Amino acid sequence: MQADPASPRPRGAIARGRRPPSEKPSHLDAAPSPHMKASEAVMRSLRADIITGLLPSGGRLPTEKELAKLFGVSQSTVREAIRGLEAVGLLQSRHGSGVYVSSNASEFVSNALEALLQMQRAHILEVVAVRRALGLYSAGLACDHATEKDLETIEAALGRAEAGGDARKIMAGITDFQVAISEAGHNPLLAAVESVLIRILMQFQLMAHGERSNKWWSAYIGQFTSHRHRLLEALRRRDRDAVISEWEAYLRNQQERFADDPLLSGITLSDQLALETLYEANNGTGLAQ
Secondary structure, three states: OOOOOOOOOOOOHHHHHHOOOOOOOOOOOOOOOOOOOHHHHHHHHHHHHHHOOOOOOOOEOOOHHHHHHHHOOOHHHHHHHHHHHHHOOOEEEEOOOEEEEOOOHHHHHHHHHHHHHHHOOOEHHHHHHHHHHHHHHHHHHHHHHOOHHHHHHHHHHHHHHOOOOOHHHHHHHHHHHHHHHHHOOOOHHHHHHHHHHHHHHHHHHHHHHOOOOHHHHHHHHHOOHHHHHHHHHHHHHOOHHHHHHHHHHHHHHHHHHHHHOOOOOOOEOOOHHHHHHHHHHHHOOOOOO
């Protein structure tokens, strides 16, 4: 097996290897720290090329052998770097096909944010409070920037939420409704972060009450039906004050629901059951797709 040199090729190695000699070198071609592990240097290089678009979303990576030759490291080092980027959602392995750049940026945001919440031992009510603050801001943006297509998406999600069915279908509709409002603000960073928080909170409600009857779930989400419809009508009128007022009432009631529920109010996101719930939320196994 080829031994790793002390300093593998610097960041931007893939991009630089493909760049015509006459083209200006990438700004990412700085040498890595001499104390950095070879696999970390390779991972940083690949991550930089993914983030800057030099390795395009959905694109296939060179083989491990090709990457090892390009970076001047062993294939096992490349394999370790790829596993690290898979863990944070930047790469996806497809059996028999190869390794691809993830086309789902939200997975990277989700993994990073969930890790932060777990490391900080965040309490579920802290997550609700942050979600509430971001939600009010995104609702104002939605009032200013929502297109007719955005409003149709919000209305369709509301229809799915109120169509009945089992708990997962109902909560999937509510999730889509809330995410659609955030996305209607056309701030991709805010929408990505808020989407993660929304899905976490929905998944915990499913964890706590998933075994209850469909009738119970219809009543559970029905308590806020009037708020949702008034919010949608206010968005259509571009009535910013009404949008903020309705969304504030909606999110305040959600916060009170979590605080008053003995099955939800004691959750800390580093608990084992919470970790399993977060895994389900991140992998889409809890909410209907």
